[in-house]
Amino acid sequence: MSAGAVGRAYPRLEGREKVTGTARYAVEYPVDGVTYGWAVPSAVVRGRITRVDPAQALASPGVLAVVHHGNAPRLAPGPEPDLWLLQEPTVHYRGQFIAVVVATSLEAAREGARLVRIDYDAGPHSTVLTDDHPGLYKPDHINPSYPTDTAEGDFDAGYAAAPVRVDVTYRTPAYHNNPMEPHATTAQWHDGRLLVHDSNQGASSVRATLAELFELPRESVRVVTQHVGGGFGSKGYAKAAVVLAALAARHVDRPVRLALTRQQLFGPIGYRTPTIQRVRLAADADGRLTAICHDAISQTSTMREFAEQTAVYTRSMYAAPHRRTTHRLVRLDVPTPFWMRAPGECPGAYALESAMDELAVAVGIDPVELRIRNDTEVDPDQGRPFTSRNLVACLREGAQRFGWADRDPAPRSRRDGHWLVGSGVAGSSYPARARPCSATATARPDGSFLVRINVTDIGTGARTAMWQVAADALGVPPERVAISIGDSDLPTAPVAGGSMGTASWSWAVIRACQALRGKLPEGGSPDRDVSAEADTSDEVGGQPTLPRYAYGAQFAEVRVDATTGEVRLNRMLGVFAAGQVVNPTTARSQLIGGMTMGLSMALHEEGVLDERYGDWVNHDLATYHITGCADVESIEAYWLDERDGELNPAGVKGIGEIGIVGAAAAIANAVHHATGVRIRDLPIRLDKLV
């Protein structure tokens, strides 16, 4: 690898298409005879549909069909009950899609949806998470397959014996994934084969799920995912929109376009579960941790178990002889929670990194120094050395860049007119993983190359990053390389998720390119197309299990109006150690994007649930506040030059999620430093401060 494309700030290959509006998203492909679907949500929380009366809707101009449990094509009852849509009259949560109206125009479909009459038998419901809910139980494992609880040493004894103790409980509300592009699909059936243009984070996995639901061989399903306007985890799996569109298209025997509305994203696509987290920390007089306990409570639905791995962050971040983590869950009459940027690590780090700040105050040690003192080269969870751990380097470089040394540790010690000013810090970490992947590389007689791989670019710049990786692996300038992605007919690749896309995909790209080079004449081009393929299943599967993590340090400075309690972010700065950075432009966007989402979590976002309706009352971007440009005055991301030979051929750790981890804690800690008030339930709003 010598051409040197990796590490250079290339603009996105599709950037021009995107800003000129020619990049096609899922419902923007021209399709002959296309019709429009509009999803109909349930109006009750829990119960049964007793009658669907489509007469008025069907009489409305342009309406072709009302598809519901009484007439919908049948689906195989698979392992994903959430996707078993329009199959039975049962309602599991308010907003569950119970019908689709298909019409010749979008407007006609929407009007038809308004005219469908549905009667229900509604029962009582429970939708509010509490720490004393009678339904609390211990799941068998947590997402994706971690043990539910862990224990080492004797936490209770260690905690009782320590001179300094912190026992605090943090609460986070439901957070809703709000990608710019909603979940959207165009579905077409041709001779028993299903073609969908769909907005998702992994076309290979969506194809597998559709094949299973519709009982088709995988070769009979094609999922095209060229451009995606974000997902934040919510599109990491096939979801309602693609299933509804495929059902409706089969029912009317015409192509159907179906995009969820902004309002329909608040629930049915998944969301970050609310959490209740009790953290207990004990330390000696020098601030060395002796006991750590993190007890996490979250919710799932009555359809399916999703157990957020909230306390896994605490298992590996800091060491102590006595440690315990637990997870408890309750099944509520709610939509199933799902992935949202750093599921587990994000809410868990908010709690642990806030508690570390409370410990720093209790023991009288600077919070950067407290973290440095509790650094560990050995993973407390696995008991083996980390492949690389540059938390301390991130903290030191961040402190220096941020100007931390001048900080007076006393709360309320800085004023700027009517503003109270404070600063805070938090650690950050995210696992560096990889999944099996396949790719092919082709050399052509004209000296050009084509790499084919079903990568999904959800806006991250993945297409460009893989093109750079391929050029270096082929040893040619990137201008000679073309890359084809976003289609399930291409070699199978794992989802853009878990911060493991770049690691997994580049592994297969590099192996395919290496294999191709072995087939080519020395220094020349072949006289016909020559291809090579790679499948990394054996290599990835055979990799030793080692603790591999990216690290970061998050710094924030806030100002709080001394009279009104209004909180503003002055500046935020993060330093990360994430292995090789493939493209500095797109990497920086991922990191500051994650940090901005952490700001949003700390100060703005909150799903407000009304138990009378059993649903969130804020179902749009007017009432569900997301950080906007005016909320971000200065935000900077830096990274260390980190080489770790135990990762993958490209040496990358992944950067999609680490930016959000710890960000909310740094801001909450800064608010405490500014005001002397510790808010332990997010978001930090002015009414909680005054």
Ligand code: MOS
């Ligand atoms: Mo991300 S929540 O792993 O798609």
